[in-house]
Each structure stands twice: as C-alpha cells, then as structure tokens.
Amino acid sequence: MPPPTSTDPWLAARRFGVVIDAGSSGSRLQIYSWKDPGVVLAEQGDIVRNTLPKVEKGVKAGEDWITKVEPGLSSFADNPEGVASYLEPLIQHAQSRIPPSLESETPLFLLATAGMRLISPVQQARVLNAICQYLRSSSNFRIDDESKDGPCGLSVQIITGEEEGLFGWIAVNYLMDGFSGGTSEKTTYGFLDMGGASTQIAFEPADSDLRSDNEVLVDVRLRLLSGEEVKHRVFVTTWLGYGTNQARERYISETIRLAEDDQTLDTADLDYIPDPCLPKDLVVSEGKPRLDGSPVHSSVPYKLVGTGSFTQCLQKTAPLLNKEAPCAEEPCLFNGVHVPLINFSSSHFIGISEYWYSSEHVFGLGGPYDFVQYERAATAFCERDWDGIVEQHELSKQRGLLGGDGEVLQDGEVIKTGVWGDRVELSRLQMQCFKAAWVANILHEGIGIPRIVDPGGNTSTRGEQVAQQAERKGLGRPMFQSMDSVGGVAISWTLGKMVLEASKAVKPLSIHSRPLVDPVQDIPSTSQNPPIRPIRPPFFDLDMIEEKLSQHLPPALSRGSLGFSPVTFFLYIFAILLLACMTSRLRRSVRHTFRRIRRSPLKRDLDTTYSMEEGSLSPGASVRSSTRSKPSLLRSLRRFLSSSPSRPRLSPLNTTLTRPNLRRSLSFPSATSPAYQHPAFGTSTASQYHSRSSSPTPTALLFDENGTTTTTLSNTISSISACTPNIARSRNSSQMNLTTLVPRQMSLSRASSFSYTPSESFEDE
Structure with a gap:
C-alpha cells in the first residue's frame, strides 16, 4: 500500500x-x-x-x-x-x-x-x-x-532486560489508563514478561513499601498534553536463565543427574527416564546439557518418557527457582535477587508473552487469572495420551477449526475436546505441560501471588467470573491477568518506547523544565550501584576505523590492493614518529640526568669535604642542597608536555641599582698592579679592598647614561665558586687576580644571591 x-x-x-x-x-x-x-x-x-x-x-x-x-x-x-x-x-x-x-x-x-x-x-x-x-x-x-x-x-x-521491562511497563499502563489516576492513589499496573531466556518484573512500589529502596528505583518521566510532567519511581529487574527454554534445559540436566545417582534403577533402563512434565506416553530424546544450559553429549542419548502428572511437575520444577540462594539485601524473591516488598492488595500485575501463550493458546484461559481453573485445565491436558493429542491436532489443522483450549462449547457444555487452531504447533503441545507448570511456579512460588484470590471460597472455572466476583465483593482488580493486546494494539515494549517519544514532543509548561529522556539516561552518573548498567x-x-576511512580512500589504497591494512600501517608510522619526537626533545635531559646519577657519589664526597673545611655548613646540609639543585628528568618531561606556542614566556628580569650621572665600568686590578685609581672612589690596594669589602665575591659593574648600575655574573659561575674557598685556604697570599667579568642579564632569583652592591662595599669611602 x-x-x-x-x-x-x-x-x-x-x-x-x-x-x-x-x-x-x-x-x-x-x-x-x-x-x-x-x-x-x-x-x-x-x-x-x-x-x-x-x-x-x-x-x-x-x-x-x-x-x-x-x-x-x-x-x-x-x-x-x-x-x-x-x-x-x-x-x-x-x-x-x-x-x-x-x-x-x-x-x-x-x-x-x-x-x-x-x-x-x-x-x-x-x-x-x-x-x-x-x-x-x-x-x-x-x-x-x-x-x-x-x-x-x-x-x-x-x-538490557531491565530497559525492556521499563518500556513494557510504560506500554501496559498506557493501554490500561494507568497514568490517568490521581496522585493520592497508585493506579499503575505491574508488568511481567517471560521469554525463552529470561523473565522480567517491573512495578511501582507503594510509598509505605519503599523503606530504604530508593536507590534501586528508576525515574520514569512523561509529559501530559497540558505540559505537566508526571514522574513514577519504578523497580525493575530481570532473571537471566529463568525463561521457559533455559529453565527446561536446567530441568533436563537435573532429571538426568538424579536418574544417574539413583542406585535403584537398572543400568539397562537408565536410557528411559520418567518425566511427569511431558504428556502421557510421549517419548523425547535428550542429550545431557552442560551446566550453562547448552546441550552436548549427543552421543549419549537419554529418552524421557512422559507420565503426565501436572502436580508432580509443579513439585519437580519448584527447586529450579533457587529460593535458597543467599540474599545479600533483604527481601529477595528467588535466586537471591532483591525485590522490594509487594503489596498485592494494591499492586496488580499484567503478564505478556509466555504468560499469555501458556494460558490462552492451549487452555483458552487468557485474561483474568484463576488458579483453580488453570490447574484443572493443565492437569487434564498432561493426563491425555500423546497419540490422541497428535491425532486431534492434525484434524484441527485440516478443518481449520478454532478453540484455544482444545474444547468446543455448546450451550455452556463441552461437546468436543482436542481442537486447536493453526497457531498451535506440535512443539508447543509437547512442552505445554512443563511451561504451564513453570509459569505457575514463577507466579506463586517465585513472585508470591496468592493462589486463591477470594478467601471466602472461589470455585469458579472462568476468569471473567473471577473478575466480576472480585469487583462485587470489593476485592478490586484481579491480582494477575495475562494479555496480548488492548483495543487491537499489541502490548509490546516497542509501544512503550514510542509513547515516551511522543511524550517528548509535548511542549513543557516552563522553559526551565528538564527535557524528557529515556529512564536509563535519568540515572545519576555518580551512582555507586546503578539499578541499570547500559x-x-x-x-x-x-x-x-578502516571501514569509515575506506569510503574516502582510492581503490589503490584499499586492503585488497595493498595486501595489508593501510590504516594500521599509518597508525604504526604515527606512533613511531611521535616516540622519536619525544625522545629527541628529551635526549639532553636524559643524558644530563644519567651523568648526574653517575657522578653524584663523588660530588657528594667533595661537597662534604669542602663544607667541613670551611666550617660554614654541616655535611648534611651540603648534601641536601646539592640534591635539591639536581636537574630532574621528571621536571624536564613536565616542561616538555606543558610547552605550547600559545603560552607566553616571561622575559628575564634585570636587577638594577640607581646611581645618577655615571656611565663607567668598574673593574678590579690585575695581579701585577699594587694599586689602582678610580675617579669616584680614590686609590686603594687589593688588600685594602678586601679588608673593606663586605662581599667576598668579585663582581663587575656597568653604569649606563642614566646612572643605573647593572649587576651581573660571569658566564662561568663555577669559576666564581672556585675562588671563594681558595681565598679562605690561601691566607699567606696578599693579592688575588680578579678578572673583569663580562656583563650579562640574569634572573631575579640568581641576582638576589650573587649581586654586588657598591653602597655596601664602599660605604667607608
């Protein structure tokens, strides 16, 4: 169309x-x-x-x-x-x-x-x-x-399975008008879904039942046509391995294990194991499954023979719920999974998928659930002879007859049995007894729904009558009902997703309202234990990456033409170039650090010897000072990583002293000059200079036109440091050769340590 x-x-x-x-x-x-x-x-x-x-x-x-x-x-x-x-x-x-x-x-x-x-x-x-x-x-x-x-x-x-459950919960309550109730009354329905691999539950606990379970709830926000936002706090969880197919695999494994451990069975009869969860006289060949549920060991087949007892099937499948598993946080339903308390007087559930198939397709009991009626239909089906079921199934397919539970009613009386529609296959009829028992155990032993709705005595055999009686007696809606569609619209989690999308299109009342998102997006990112992990x-x-880039590359550079992945090749080249660049930038620092490490023992001994001879520093202080002054490889790497063309660099600072109207260079006499004459300071000998000066470190002064004196150090600072201990050790010498130092700029930190101040040195003049 x-x-x-x-x-x-x-x-x-x-x-x-x-x-x-x-x-x-x-x-x-x-x-x-x-x-x-x-x-x-x-x-x-x-x-x-x-x-x-x-x-x-x-x-x-x-x-x-x-x-x-x-x-x-x-x-x-x-x-x-x-x-x-x-x-x-x-x-x-x-x-x-x-x-x-x-x-x-x-x-x-x-x-x-x-x-x-x-x-x-x-x-x-x-x-x-x-x-x-x-x-x-x-x-x-x-x-x-x-x-x-x-x-x-x-x-x-x-x-995730939890997200399926949330979308299904939205779909059910949307179709059942569960969002139209007032804020004072909880009108939402709980949601149950069961597939072949897992089963889910989603419901909104009553405020009185929450206690300390707020952390396990998920916010579901929707927007009405008026723009008003409604929020519901929903609990959702899933049980992996508790769908009908995987539960059947675990049941087979346990049945075969018990048969092997039973010493009363004859070895020759071990291949024929009675199975109450199969219709009477049905023989099914099964391989022993692994512990994870996947069938193996097909070379050792086992034949399960149906005995057709629904009551015994209920008893043998109940332990599969694993209700004895440790519960880390009370309360738990089964398999140690925490679920908040469910108040069945106010919480009513709707089940889809297997809950509907097992009730309606064979028994014709979809809708409001009545355990008495359900148990009666399941018992009658399991007791039937398998050959009779197959014969009736073939006749039903040929005639195109309908009748979900296999019964044909006329004037309220059953006139024929074993009539099923085309939608029911033999595989469904084979497993119907087991699936019916598993659904009943999940509902009653697992979730805890009471078997008898009306304590006053309910002997009805029709779910519709149960609902009418419950309403007349003030019992409210039925605790559980299986459904497939409402008003011709199928119940599906995909519908819940679309209801949320349509709700997002509604204009909010305020421009400051938070935008609507999927429930999993509303979970805080700071949550230590989120209820859903996407x-x-x-x-x-x-x-x-190659698939994305190959669309923009010529055919000659494709993997098929080159014989290797061009993307991988270029990534390797880029990694090698990056490593070479970093190594080149850090090679001097690495070499210098290695030299320092190799020479540090000798230098530490020399520093200790000089300090003890001078008597000015303790050996420990000298070593500590030397250690702090070492260049660090980590510092060099940090400087390399933090360097950027966009970052401004600080220019060196000059330390200046004001001296008006002078532009001369002050230098000290050579060793051959016993005295020297300076216009500003007069005549002085080297020995007099040393006796008057307060700073033992020789320094050159340069006066500019404005009378500013710039104090600098020599290019080779080590030569200055070598002079100082020589003066102390050579006390018999009366003169010392001083070289005029070449002026250069220096940083503020070094100038403060080595500067020479004329006002202090020549204040006697």
Missing part, C-alpha cells in the same frame, strides 16, 4: 516513529503514529489535557505497520557486511508507508535484545557500526549523532 497523500485528512498534523525490535530469532519493524500534541490540545481542549499523546498504528488501515525478517542480528557477528542486505527490506517497507516529506522528521530506532547480548563486545561494536552506516546512507530518517552510547547515539543500541560496546576498533 502506498503512503497516504497530503490531501488525506488522516495525515493532517500526524507524526511517525519507527522501531526495529532486533530479537534472537529475527528483527521486527513496527511503524507507529500520533497526532501533533499541540494540534490535539487546540482542537479538543480540557478533555485531553490530563492524558498522554495517543499512539496508534502507523497505517490508516490494515496490518502493514508490521513486517519481519529472519534470522536474528546476532547471526552477523562474524559477517557485519551482510547487515545492509538484511535490513534493506525493513527500511524499504518503512519508506513505502511513510510520506517522503515526513521522513526526515521521523525518528528511527533499532534496539537489539537477547541475541546481541550474547556475542562478544567487539562483535557487538562491529555489527552496530555496520547498522549505523547503512541507516545513514540508505534513508533520511532521523538518526542521533555519535555519542558515548554508540555510533548512532541512542538510535542504534543494545538494550550496554556500551567499545567503539575504538581498527577495523571499524
């Missing part, structure tokens, strides 16, 4: 959203739509002010809003190049149903679930990167920019 035209009234002010549910067995695309919130509010006014945007199917009529491809995305873990052809029919289907003018405004999400969680992080990253590249190049749908969440942000990602595969991978 082509997309609607612009003249179609149904299309007026309509918005679209696309979600691809990438599961373990296939990927299902769903198109949703909703009217612009501002237009709806303007047209309908106060009637809709306190409601959420109405999310509908993405087509005007029919079921073309859904399409599916197989297998699952995880099958491309080692072949990400095949993702493009895999997704092409899904994207083309969406483009054929959404007007081209609205494509750029339509958000598209590909959210992968169980299958993608099982492959390695590197494989996850490569598949997500291939998906992102294809979606950007093949369509104009709105895709997020690259972020910490992935190459396409939140548009393409792997979600799945973020590493996106730095050489192969992915």
Whole structure:
C-alpha cells in the first residue's frame, strides 16, 4: 500500500516513529503514529489535557505497520557486511508507508535484545557500526549523532532486560489508563514478561513499601498534553536463565543427574527416564546439557518418557527457582535477587508473552487469572495420551477449526475436546505441560501471588467470573491477568518506547523544565550501584576505523590492493614518529640526568669535604642542597608536555641599582698592579679592598647614561665558586687576580644571591 497523500485528512498534523525490535530469532519493524500534541490540545481542549499523546498504528488501515525478517542480528557477528542486505527490506517497507516529506522528521530506532547480548563486545561494536552506516546512507530518517552510547547515539543500541521491562511497563499502563489516576492513589499496573531466556518484573512500589529502596528505583518521566510532567519511581529487574527454554534445559540436566545417582534403577533402563512434565506416553530424546544450559553429549542419548502428572511437575520444577540462594539485601524473591516488598492488595500485575501463550493458546484461559481453573485445565491436558493429542491436532489443522483450549462449547457444555487452531504447533503441545507448570511456579512460588484470590471460597472455572466476583465483593482488580493486546494494539515494549517519544514532543509548561529522556539516561552518573548498567560496546576498533576511512580512500589504497591494512600501517608510522619526537626533545635531559646519577657519589664526597673545611655548613646540609639543585628528568618531561606556542614566556628580569650621572665600568686590578685609581672612589690596594669589602665575591659593574648600575655574573659561575674557598685556604697570599667579568642579564632569583652592591662595599669611602 502506498503512503497516504497530503490531501488525506488522516495525515493532517500526524507524526511517525519507527522501531526495529532486533530479537534472537529475527528483527521486527513496527511503524507507529500520533497526532501533533499541540494540534490535539487546540482542537479538543480540557478533555485531553490530563492524558498522554495517543499512539496508534502507523497505517490508516490494515496490518502493514508490521513486517519481519529472519534470522536474528546476532547471526552477523562474524559477517557485519551482510547487515545492509538484511535490513534493506525493513527500511524499504518503512519508506513505502511513510510520506517522503515526513521522513526526515521521523525518528528511527533499532534496539537489539537477547541475541546481541550474547556475542562478544567487539562483535557487538562491529555489527552496530555496520547498522549505523547503512541507516545513514540508505534513508533520511532521523538518526542521533555519535555519542558515548554508540555510533548512532541512542538510535542504534543494545538494550538490557531491565530497559525492556521499563518500556513494557510504560506500554501496559498506557493501554490500561494507568497514568490517568490521581496522585493520592497508585493506579499503575505491574508488568511481567517471560521469554525463552529470561523473565522480567517491573512495578511501582507503594510509598509505605519503599523503606530504604530508593536507590534501586528508576525515574520514569512523561509529559501530559497540558505540559505537566508526571514522574513514577519504578523497580525493575530481570532473571537471566529463568525463561521457559533455559529453565527446561536446567530441568533436563537435573532429571538426568538424579536418574544417574539413583542406585535403584537398572543400568539397562537408565536410557528411559520418567518425566511427569511431558504428556502421557510421549517419548523425547535428550542429550545431557552442560551446566550453562547448552546441550552436548549427543552421543549419549537419554529418552524421557512422559507420565503426565501436572502436580508432580509443579513439585519437580519448584527447586529450579533457587529460593535458597543467599540474599545479600533483604527481601529477595528467588535466586537471591532483591525485590522490594509487594503489596498485592494494591499492586496488580499484567503478564505478556509466555504468560499469555501458556494460558490462552492451549487452555483458552487468557485474561483474568484463576488458579483453580488453570490447574484443572493443565492437569487434564498432561493426563491425555500423546497419540490422541497428535491425532486431534492434525484434524484441527485440516478443518481449520478454532478453540484455544482444545474444547468446543455448546450451550455452556463441552461437546468436543482436542481442537486447536493453526497457531498451535506440535512443539508447543509437547512442552505445554512443563511451561504451564513453570509459569505457575514463577507466579506463586517465585513472585508470591496468592493462589486463591477470594478467601471466602472461589470455585469458579472462568476468569471473567473471577473478575466480576472480585469487583462485587470489593476485592478490586484481579491480582494477575495475562494479555496480548488492548483495543487491537499489541502490548509490546516497542509501544512503550514510542509513547515516551511522543511524550517528548509535548511542549513543557516552563522553559526551565528538564527535557524528557529515556529512564536509563535519568540515572545519576555518580551512582555507586546503578539499578541499570547500559550496554556500551567499545567503539575504538581498527577495523571499524578502516571501514569509515575506506569510503574516502582510492581503490589503490584499499586492503585488497595493498595486501595489508593501510590504516594500521599509518597508525604504526604515527606512533613511531611521535616516540622519536619525544625522545629527541628529551635526549639532553636524559643524558644530563644519567651523568648526574653517575657522578653524584663523588660530588657528594667533595661537597662534604669542602663544607667541613670551611666550617660554614654541616655535611648534611651540603648534601641536601646539592640534591635539591639536581636537574630532574621528571621536571624536564613536565616542561616538555606543558610547552605550547600559545603560552607566553616571561622575559628575564634585570636587577638594577640607581646611581645618577655615571656611565663607567668598574673593574678590579690585575695581579701585577699594587694599586689602582678610580675617579669616584680614590686609590686603594687589593688588600685594602678586601679588608673593606663586605662581599667576598668579585663582581663587575656597568653604569649606563642614566646612572643605573647593572649587576651581573660571569658566564662561568663555577669559576666564581672556585675562588671563594681558595681565598679562605690561601691566607699567606696578599693579592688575588680578579678578572673583569663580562656583563650579562640574569634572573631575579640568581641576582638576589650573587649581586654586588657598591653602597655596601664602599660605604667607608
């Protein structure tokens, strides 16, 4: 069906959203739509002010809003190049149903679930990167920019089981009007979901039941059409390995182990193991599974023979809940998983997926749950002979008869049994007894839902009657009901995702309101133990970088033409050049540091000897001073890393002394001159100079035109330091050769230590 035209009234002010549910067995695309919130509010006014945007199917009529491809995305873990052809029919289907003018405004999400969680992080990253590249190049749908969440942000990602549970919780309460109640009464429904690998629970605990569980709750924020924000604090958790398929694998493993340990069984009869969770006389060959649940040892087959006892099946599957596991934080439901207290007088649950399939497809008991009725139907089915079940199934398929529980009613009486529709396969009938028992144990032994709803005595065999009786007696809504759709709209976590997206489009009451985000994005980043840990595969991978750059390189530089990866080659060259540059910049510091380390023992001994002969410093002080003055390799490296062309450098400071109207150079006499004459200071001998001077260190003075005297040191400071101890040791010499020092600028720190001040040296003159 082509997309609607612009003249179609149904299309007026309509918005679209696309979600691809990438599961373990296939990927299902769903198109949703909703009217612009501002237009709806303007047209309908106060009637809709306190409601959420109405999310509908993405087509005007029919079921073309859904399409599916197989297998699952995880099958491309080692072949990400095949993702493009895999997704092409899904994207083309969406483009054929959404007007081209609205494509750029339509958000598209590909959210992968169980299958993608099982492959390695590197494989996850490569598949997500291939998906992102294809979606950007093949369509104009709105895709997020690259972020910490992935190459396409939140548009393409792997979600956790907890996120599935939160989106499912939103979907259930949206369809059941759970968000329309007042703030004084909790009207939201709890959400239960069970698949083949895991099971989830999500519910909003009552304020009185929270106690200290605030840290494990997740904020779910939505916006009504009025712009008012509503917030619910929801608990969500998942049990991996507690879906029907993996629970069955654990059950088989335990059954075979008990049979092997049973000494009363004859070895010849070990291959035939009685199984109460199979219909009577059904024989199934099973290999002994590993501890992780995957079947192996097919060379040693075991034959399980059905005995058809639902009561015994309940007893044998109950230990699989692992209720004896240590509970780190009370209270726990099963397998040591903490769950806040559930008040079943106010908390009511809706179950989808396996809860619905096990109740409705075979028993015809979907809807309000009655354990008495459910147990009766399961017991009758398990006791049936398997050959009779197969015969009736073939007849039902040939005649196209309907009747979910296999019973045909006329005037309230059962006139025929064993009639199932085409949707029920033999594989479902084989495992129905086990799955029915597992669902009942999860509900009652695991979650704790009471088996008998009406303590006054409930003998009803119809769930609808249970709900009516509960309402008449003031018991409220049924504690649990299984559902598949509401008002023709299927209950799915993808619907919850679209309800959140439509809610984001509502204009807030205040410009200071926080933007709406997915619940996992509202978890504080500072949380020490977040209730949900998002799945973020590493996106730095050489192969992915090469895939991005190869689109911009000529064919001659491709991996196929060169025989090696050009990206890897250039990265190695860059790393080598960077290392060579750093080594070149630091070579002098490294060489100098090594020399200092090699000479430090000899220099320490000399400094100690000089200090003890002078008597001015203690040996320890001399050594410490020498140690502090050593150049440090770490200091040089820090200077190298902090150097930048943009950083200003401080110019050297001059230490000046004011002396007006003089421009002469003061130098000291040579060894051959017994005396010298200076116009400003008169005649003096070297010995007189030494007796008068307060500073023993010779210094050259340079007077400029303004009478400023610049005090400097010699280029070779070591020659000055060598003169000072010689004066002290050579006390018989009356003269000393002093060399006129060449003036140069020096830093303030050195000038303060070695400057020569005329006013102090010649104050006697």
